[in-house]
Amino acid sequence: MRILMILRAPVGGLFRHVGDLTEALASRGHQIAVVADRDGGDAQTEERLARLAPSAALGVFRLPLPRLLGVADVTTPLRLAGLARRLGIEVAHGHGAKGGFAARLVRLAGGVPVALYTPHGGVLHYPPRSATGRIFRGIERALLRQTDAIVFESAFARAAFIAGIAEPNCSAPIIHNGLKASEFVPVDPRPDAHDFVFIGELRELKGIRYLLEALPKLRRPDGNPARLVMAGDGPDKAAFIELIAKLGLTDRVELAGVRPAREMFSRGRCVVVPSLAESLPYVVLEAAAAGRPVIATKVGGVPEIFGPTSQSLIPQRNGSALAAAMSGFLADPAAAAREAEIRLDYIAPRFSVEHMTGAVEALYGQLLERRRERTDR
16 A cells, blocks of 8 residues: 555654554555745654655655644645645655644545545644634544544543533544564562652643652662652642752652653663543653553543553542552562562553554554445546
8 A cells, every 4th residue: 555644743651552553564565755934843753754754655754833823734735735745645644633624635636536534633732712713623523424433542532522522423442552572571660779760741731740749758678768750841840849949859750851751661670650630641651661560540541551550540639549559569569560460461461562553453454455346437
C-alpha cells in the first residue's frame, strides 16, 4: 500500500507512535510519505524527521499546519491532495487534531480513496466551552462524513471522544500503542539506585506536588529516609525546586534533567507516575515492559496497561493514598516485583509494535477493500 502519514508537530508520544508505525509498515513492504508542519521546528525536530526518512520511501514533506485555525487549513489540504495524487496515495492517516483535519479534507478534495484518523486527544485538548473548543468540535462532527475510520489508542480515548464529540458513524477500533522488542528487555536497578524515580514533564498536571509532599515521612525499613530521583524538564520546574527546599528535601531529591526512560529505570527501584490526567502514557507502558514496579494513578488508559493488576492503582489528587502505596513498596518490595511480573506477562502480547502494526495494516486493507466494493457497484 501507498500511505500518507500527516501530523503537525513531530514531538512527544504522538510522533513516537507515527515513527514506530511508519518504520514497521515500511519493513512490511509498504511505501510511506510523511507530512509535518513546516514552521516551529528546531534542530531536534529536524533530527527526528531525518531519522525517520529512511522508512519514508515516498518522502518527508514540510507544509504549513499551524496549531490554530487559519488560511493554511484550506491551502494545505489542497496542496496535500495534489501531492497524494502525484504519489498515488491510497490511504491518508492523520494524527492529532490538525493531522486528522488534513487527512479528511484530502479525501474530500479527491486526493485519496481512504482517510482515517487517530485523535491522540485531538480537539479534546481544547476546553469545550471556549470558542476554539466549540469551533473544533463542530468541524470534527462535520468531518465524520469524510472519515473511513477513527483509531483510538485506548478505550478511555474512545469513550472521551464519544462523550465530547459524537458516536463515530464509521469503524472505530481500539488499537493500543506498542513497544519494540528491545523495550521488553528487563532493566535492573543499580546498586546505588534511589527508592523512587519519576520520569516526565515537570508540570502540575503530572501530580509531582503530591509526590514531593508524600516523601518527607517515608522511610526505608532500616530507618533511613526514602530518596527520589526526577528526570525531565518543564514549565513548573522552578516551583518544584522551591517546594523541594521548603519541604527540606534538598538532600533526598535529585534532579537528573532530561534523560532516556530506560536509563532512568535503573536509577530508581520503583517508578512513580502520580499524574492527574493521562491518555495512554508511554512511561507506564515502558516501565511495565522493563519489568519495573510501578505506582500510578487511575487515570486515562492506565488501567488498560495495568490489566489484572489494576486494583493497585490509586486515585489522583490523593496524597494519603500515594504515600501509603509508596510506604507499601518500601515495606515489601518483593510483592511489588511479583506484581510487576504479572503486569509484564499481560502487556507483552498486547502492547507490542508488531501487534499494533498488524492491526493497523489489516484495517487499511479492509477500508480499501470496502471502498473498492462501493466504487464497483
